[in-house]
Amino acid sequence: MRLEHLTIRNLSWRKKTMAIIGLMGAMNVGKTAVLKMFVDYVEKEKISKIDGGMDCKIEKKDFKGESEIEVKNGDGFSKTITPNKVVFIVTKTGESHTLFAPGGDRDRAVIRMGIITISRIAREIVGLFALDESLKDQFKLYDLIRYMPKRIHICLNKYDLMEGTDEEKQKELEEKKEKISNYFKKRRIIVEGFFLTCAIDKPNFLSHNDNTARMIVDLVNKKPS
């Protein structure tokens, strides 16, 4: 076949882009960490071992939008300026899926633009909340997005930082879920489900580590509605 016969259509047949998933959430809730953990699960082939998992490979990862920030005591952390992006391929089907995580700093125009764009193009949106911070401030980001999909999935992250007995944690989780559902209900957005995650490596929270990868697998396998 000559090169000119390689039309766009041929190329797009070979590379099927299926789901686009957007991760949203206030600054520091763990969006970048969730993406990085997902990449790690794929690269270390842990992804096929989790419940409902399958073999995948990373086609592209872009964390260039992270800007290192130096704080006074010498510790550094990074803040997402332009959206992080990961493209992965399901080995068996050849389907390619894209994950986006924009920054969460709603006071910066460039970051705000990333959030708004991704809320428009993503098929599935995940709203992340950190379980160790008050919900009130974390809702502010969503007040800013006028266009929101009709459905959202919620990731309750930093489960490892919850304190108290199992019973107390359970109670707090139920309260938070209700508050989050009610917040979105007021905006006529249906919360489709909750994922409980820990996005940093912690031996005692292995199943919550797995949940970060399971969440993505679940969402890409979901039939578009």
Ligand SMILES: Nc1nc2c(ncn2[C@@H]2O[C@H](COP(=O)(O)OP(=O)(O)O)[C@@H](O)[C@H]2O)c(=O)[nH]1
């Ligand atoms: N203990 C704990 N720390 C986390 C978790 N997820 C993220 N972090 C930490 O929280 C900070 C902010 O995470 P980051 O992914 O940059 O948040 P983003 O601003 O939403 O992208 C980083 O220091 C992460 O290591 C988690 O599940 N548990």
Ligand SMILES: [Mg+2]
């Ligand atoms: Mg980030």
